[in-house]
Amino acid sequence: MADNPYVSLPSKAFWRRSVASMSAGDVDPVGTFDLSLSPSTKVATAGSCFAQHIARHLKASGFNYYVAEEGHPLMPEHVRVANNYSTFSARFGNIYTARQLLQLFERAYGRFAPKEGPWVDPDGTVRDPFRPTVQPGNFVSAAEMLVDREQHFAAVRRMFETLDVFVFTLGLTECWRARADGAVFPICPGVDGGAFDPRYCRFYNQTYVDVVNDMRAFIDGLKAVNPAARVILTVSPVPLMATAAPDAHVLSATTYSKSVLRVAAETLRLQYDFVHYFPSYEIITGAFNRGRYYADDLRNVTEEGVSHVMRLFLKYAAGEHELTAAANQPRKKSEDEKRVEEFAAQAAAFVAVECDEEKLDSARH
């Protein structure tokens, strides 16, 4: 057989050997992934819906899932979770586009102040246009929303400045932006809060150049505030719910969006040695699984699919055994957490004593 460059390539370079002949659960499409995480590495997450799965599994797998905005500990954890604290590393809700991520960064550092005011629902409650579903029941006033937003920005800055690894899941290219200043909304105004008015808001479908430029600006900004930060990019395998691209079919529009994002991710990986790509998109969408990683709606990802992604992530990002062992250990509480717990016990004990003294006092009568 004549010598050629393919002869010496590993099995993963060949479709038949690494895809067609493998059982679905064994397919491993990771090319290069040389980022190592330890249980103490602070891993922050942001992105579209699929990123929520990543966050959830990171936590369960013994990684140090970094939450910079955990909510006030006066409220029990389950209450905070129900209010979208810790869904991501800060309470920013879903970040679908590169532009949205860049603008979040710029807004948090005071470099961009969109003109869009609060969205007021018919019942008088108020939404933040840039995270309109983050507060169940909405905010009670514009003043409360603005105070919460400032606290949120402080948490976002803390997150960017102190994280070790930032996992960002690119979701879409389609967005709605304000005509006045280009501010992009996570959801089209009028869909879930706000009101749609074409005089103030228009559709935009980001190009490859847009995405790469936005991500470069973000990454450069991140490195400026946190020189040691590393980045993992993934592309969400969740198809578009709907497209607003003129005359487009949602399937073709999905292919466009994901293709742009995938190429942008590769471009960034090649440009920056601290940017890594993890192929969760390929694991879920690959023909090898014959569509079984999608639920009946052909859109949501099944738990089996998410597990496949995270199994491989564990394999490459860390020693699997080390992290599994870490996951089985009770989480070590921080000094702050201990202080808050002690306080809660003391406060409850004090009030109990007050009430008991009432009882004792009554016994005297």
Add this chain to the structure above:
Amino acid sequence: MTKLLIVGDSHIYALREALETKPELPDGVSIELLRNASEKNGTIIGDITVDDAVKRAAALTAGDLLVTHYRGNQYNTLGLIQHPRPFDFVMQSVDGGKLQPGAEVIPLQMMRKYFADTLRGGYGKIMLRLKAACPVRMVCITPPAPKEDNAHIVEGAETYFKQHGISDIGVTPAPVRLKLWTLQQQALAEFCKENGMIFLGNPTSARDQEGYLRRRYYAEDATHANAAYGVMVLRQLVDILLQDAISAV
């Protein structure tokens, strides 16, 4: 003879002390006060178990009134002693939306839901059992408004604070405590509305212009009201009882 059966936790002692002052009450009204029993260090403290309270409620007859006064200090458990991470929340109706400088702001809707859920999943269950058993109207009393004077609270709690090394922590600013109390009473009012119970707020004259408990109604400790306050609440209850009788006529 019509009867007021009052069951509850520590705040009922203001009513018990009030009765001891022998206030003027209409003839033909009997009042019984029973403290919910709980176990502490192997000793049962209090007068009556929930099961027995349900039986007593079931035995009430036309014209009587069942009154509950449970968990009045829930809001104090959350916010009497200053939290290591000072907090506040926006409540326009209480103080015009002012916030404590430097405090972490908790979204109001989250706080509201917490109080509502804690009531429904906790002592509200006892109240529903009583309501289901009793054949007469049921009134739920809200706890007295908080005391504005932090110095009074610290003074009353000094020994405890010193014993537990928390003297330097201090007391939560009064406006925050007032908002917590408001949330608790709003949750109770909503629960009463949903379940056909009568919600009884503080006597109007018991609170000052800003909404705090007037000093003359302070008990010596940090959280409870005194006998004079109890007398006013008893009068509120008797009014409801008599209105009931008038309606029946």
